[in-house]
Amino acid sequence: MKKQHPNHRHVKIHRSYSVEEIAKLFSVHKNTVRSWLKNGLTTVDNKRPMLIHGQTLYSFLQVKRVKHKRPCEPGEMYCVRCRSPKAPAGDMAEYQSKTDTLGNLVAICPDCEAIMNRRVCLSKLDEFRRYMDISIPQALKHIVESTQPTVNSDLL
Ligand SMILES: [Zn+2]
Structure with missing residues (x-):
């Protein structure tokens, strides 16, 4: 069975997360989180370690879920x-x-x-x-x- 999509409701929107913390939160590989960063998830700033604001992560995953559920157009x-x-x-x-x-x-x-x-x-x-x-x-x-x-x- 494939893993469920990460549920954005697990994210606390008032704190920031490192890549490791996000990976742990959703039991996904760090590379999965890095691929989210490539696909539009933004970090708080350019400093290392990278931090992602909870609110940003929340919105990103919310949109991702909606997109995932988007049915095909009729005829597609x-x-x-x-x-x-x-x-x-x-x-x-x-x-x-x-x-x-x-x-x-x-x-x-x-x-x-x-x-x-x-x-x-x-x-x-x-x-x-x-x-x-x-x-x-x-x-x-x-x-x-x-x-x-x-x-x-x-x-x-
Ligand atoms: Zn094809």
Whole structure:
């Protein structure tokens, strides 16, 4: 299992932290904290040892969590290899059902050709159809079609 994202609520905003202290606080490697410094976390000043103000750390981690939770835009899928949301190559995806109501959209990343997956409710499939061609295995078609409201019926 992957570690949970560091919870900003553990940070005391009125004190300053060294890199070591932050690493200890979140049980992460010091290099992880150093990578945060490269990615926008700022220190109190340029003196050594580096100190990071609690409030700065708090905001940084808060934004990081929100970013992490940001869902893909409609029509986008997340490429794990590129680490960013992408529109599928050729605007094509395939629906693979997991349960009667839930499945995965599977597509190819346009940039690195890795497989991208996105969990999707069967009932939301129409929203995705606006952005991409979705192929559905034959066995599922009747379920999908039965969720569409019938506009005109011959038998009335
Ligand atoms: Zn990719």
